[in-house]
Structures are given as structure tokens and as C-alpha cells.
Amino acid sequence: MMPESIKEITISGFMTKEVKTISENETLKEASKLMYDENIGSVVILRKAASAGENVASNNKQNQAPVGILTERDIARMVGFSSKFAADTNVTEVMSKQLKTVSPSAHLKDAIALMNQENIRRLPVVDYQGDMVGIITAKDILKIIMKGFMENEKGQELKSEGFDLLGLLGAE
Amino acid sequence: MLKNDIGCVIVVEIDNNGGLKPVGIITERDVVRILGILDATSLHLPLREIMSKPLVTISITGSIKDAIQTMHRNNIRHLVLIDKETMVGVITDKDIFKAITSNQTAMSCLGSVEPIAGQKVAYEQFTEYWFRDFLHKQ
Numbered sequence: 001m002m003p004e005s006i007k008e009i010t011i012s013g014f015m016t017k018e019v020k021t022i023s024e025n026e027t028l029k030e031a032s033k034l035m036y037d038e039n040i041g042s043v044v045i046l047r048k049a050a051s052a053g054e055n056v057a058s059n060n061k062q063n064q065a066p067v068g069i070l071t072e073r074d075i076a077r078m079v080g081f082s083s084k085f086a087a088d089t090n091v092t093e094v095m096s097k098q099l100k101t102v103s104p105s106a107h108l109k110d111a112i113a114l115m116n117q118e119n120i121r122r123l124p125v126v127d128y129q130g131d132m133v134g135i136i137t138a139k140d141i142l143k144i145i146m147k148g149f150m151e152n153e154k155g156q157e158l159k160s161e162g163f164d165l166l167g168l169l170g171a172e
Numbered sequence: 173m174l175k176n177d178i179g180c181v182i183v184v185e186i187d188n189n190g191g192l193k194p195v196g197i198i199t200e201r202d203v204v205r206i207l208g209i210l211d212a213t214s215l216h217l218p219l220r221e222i223m224s225k226p227l228v229t230i231s232i233t234g235s236i237k238d239a240i241q242t243m244h245r246n247n248i249r250h251l252v253l254i255d256k257e258t259m260v261g262v263i264t265d266k267d268i269f270k271a272i273t274s275n276q277t278a279m280s281c282l283g284s285v286e287p288i289a290g291q292k293v294a295y296e297q298f299t300e301y302w303f304r305d306f307l308h309k310q
Contacts, residue, residue, distance in 0.1 A: 029207060036208030039247065041201065072200035073179065079203050079215060080174035087207060112273045121266060138269045139249075145272055146240050 011111055012104035014144060015125045015134035021046045024067065028078065028094060029087040031070050042071040042122050044132060045095050064131040066124050068095035101126040104133055108144070111136050173200070180250045180262065183223045194252055194259045196223030229254045230263070236272070239263060 022031055022043045031043050045068045070091055078094045079085050101124045102111050111123055115138055125134040173181055183196040202224055206214050214222070228246050230239055232255045239251055243265055253261040 032204045032208035034208075036205050072204050075207065076179075076200040076203045077174055079207070087211065116270060116273060121269075138265060142240055142265060142269055142272070143244075146237065 009108050009144075010104065011102055011106050011108065011125055011136055012134070014140060015104070015136045016140065017134045019044055019124070019132060019135045021066075021132075022070075022091060024090075024092050026091050027087065028075060028089045028091060031091050032075060032087075035072070041137075042069055043091075044069050044124055044135065045091055046132070066099055066101070066126065066132045068092065068097045068099055069122065069124065070095040071122070099124065101132075102136065103127070108141065112141060115141075173198075179264065182227070182252060182259065182262065183219050192259070194227055196220075196225040197227055197250060197252070198223050199248075199250060227252050229259075231255075232260060236268060239268060240265075 020034060020038050020040055020043050022034060022045055024045055024047060034043055035041065044066045047065050047067050068091075074094050074096060078089065100114055100118050100120060102114065104125050104127055114123060115121060121138040123136050124132050125136055127133050173179065180197055180199040182194050183198060184192040185195050187193050196219070198219060202222060203215070206217075206222055228242060228248060229252045230242055232253055234242075242251060243249060249265040251263050252259055253263055
């Protein structure tokens with residue numbers, strides 16, 4: 001059944017499940033390299049010692065508690081303080097520790113409200129056991145919103161022609 | 173970036189008439205890229221050598237849809253807004269996110285099964301509205 005409003009869809013349906021993570025004992029240099037290689041704007045730091053870039057979904061489900069998030073902004077800020085900056089700084093010294101998360105059963109509107117309230121773009125999705133099961137970003141939400149706009153605007157004709165509306169938004 | 177709490181700076185050239193010509197952009201992602209593939213000393217290189225170019229721009233008359241599509245196509249989050257030849261501001265994905273999600277009319281357009289009469293008009297009005305009100309003026 002189609003949800004009455006896009007805002008009522010739960011997070012679990014459209015979060016990114018493959019979250020790039022790094023362990024607590026890695027450095028800023030390693031985090032930057034991972035972010036550059038994967039072309040992503042953040043990495044989540046896990047308490048357990050895991051190898052860089054390890055995929056949460058393929059991991060043992062135990063001890064997947066996120067302890068912080070390191071974003072491009074955190075790194076740029078650190079670099080700006082040139083007197084304090086070193087590439088071998090531990091990620092835990094730079095990451096945001098006041099981690100804001102959402103439940104996979106939360107609605108899209110809850111994620112939107114939290115992002116706007118906290119002025120952030122990314123929310124790790126954490127289940128009732130405290131394990132991270134995905135991440136939802138403002139970019140993901142914009143994609144969904146634009147898909148909604150387009151479907152409303154163009155109606156069903158484009159769909160029936162096999163025209164991929166979402167593909168219009170994706171990276172080429 | 174740090175002092176102004178912003179995610180990018182536009183690199184400009186000064187032409188013979190003293191006018192400012194935008195030539196590139198430095199974003200937080202560029203800082204991460206330099207750190208990830210080069211080293212910390214490269215952070216002292218001249219902006220000319222490390223900035224992202226060419227600048228991806230969008231006309232002030234563009235729509236919100238154009239802006240989002242341009243961002244996705246180029247996998248970027250910042251667009252320089254151009255009025256004819258002149259840079260008038262920068263628009264980010266966060267601006268768009270906030271503009272859409274805080275606009276009741278826009279959000280009410282979403283997800284309904286049947287298209288509602290008048291919806292397209294509301295959408296068009298909305299895209300004009302945000303470009304006027306949500307850009308970062310110089």
C-alpha cells in the first residue's frame with residue numbers, strides 16, 4: 001500500500017545500509033584517505049577495532065555501537081587551527097561525540113526535524129540494541145523529495161515509458 | 173571558512189577594471205582530499221593549485237529542480253549563483269533542504285497518490301520563492 005504522505009515513510013526503507021566506518025584508534029590521515037577514496041563526506045567511528053572501510057552489514061552484529069562521526073567539516077575545522085593540527089591526530093580527538101541518531105522505525109519527518117534542529121546533514125540509524133544499521137543523509141532525503149515532485153509534476157506517463165525519474169538525479 | 177562557519181570559499185581573480193572574476197572554489201571536501209592523498213604540508217600550497225575548477229554555476233533564473241539535478245550530476249553541494257555574468261551568491265544543498273522541508277506547501281505536495289489540481293502552480297511559485305529568499309548574498 002502506498003503511504004499517504006512521503007513524510008510518513010520509515011527510515012529503514014531508504015537509509016544507506018553500507019556505512020563506511022573506522023575504528024577509534026585510526027588517525028585523521030586514514031579517515032581522510034577513506035573519505036576521499038569512497039567519495040563520501042563522513043565516516044562513523046565504532047568502538048570496536050575494525051579495519052578501515054569495513055562494511056557494517058557484513059560484520060558481526062555485536063559491538064557495532066557508534067561512538068562518534070567525523071565529517072569533512074570537522075576535518076576542515078581542525079586544519080584551520082594550524083597550530084594544533086597534525087595528520088596523525090587520533091580521530092576521537094576531532095570527531096563529533098554528541099552523536100544524533102534515529103531509529104529505523106522513525107518517520108522521514110522525524111529525521112528532517114532533527115537535521116534542521118541540529119543543523120546537521122547526516123544521521124546514523126541505530127536500532128534498539130544500540131547497533132548501527134545504516135545512515136540517512138540530507139542528500140538521500142532530497143532525492144526522495146525530488147522524486148515526489150517529479151511524479152506529481154509529470155504524472156504516470158513517463159513511468160510507463162520506462163523513464164527512470166530517479167535516474168535523472170543520480171550520478172552519471 | 174572557520175571564522176565564518178561556512179563550507180566553501182570562492183577563489184576570485186581581479187581583472188584590469190578591478191572587477192572580481194570567480195575562477196574556482198575551495199570546499200571542505202578539497203581539504204579532506206588534500207589530506208587524504210597528499211600530506212599536511214600540501215595545505216600550504218597556493219589556492220590556484222588546489223582549488224576545484226571550473227566553477228559549476230547556475231543562473232538566478234534556474235529552478236530548484238535544476239539546482240538539485242546540477243548538484244547530483246556533478247556530485248557537489250555548492251553552486252555559484254550567476255545573474256547574467258555576475259556572481260551574486262552561493263547556494264548549498266543544505267539551503268535547499270531547509271527551504272523545502274520548512275515549506276508546508278512544498279511538503280504537502282509530496283507523496284499523494286493522485287495529482288492534485290493546482291499543485292504544479294504551487295510548485296512553480298515555490299521554486300521562485302526560494303531562489304529569491306534563500307541565497308547567501310555577498
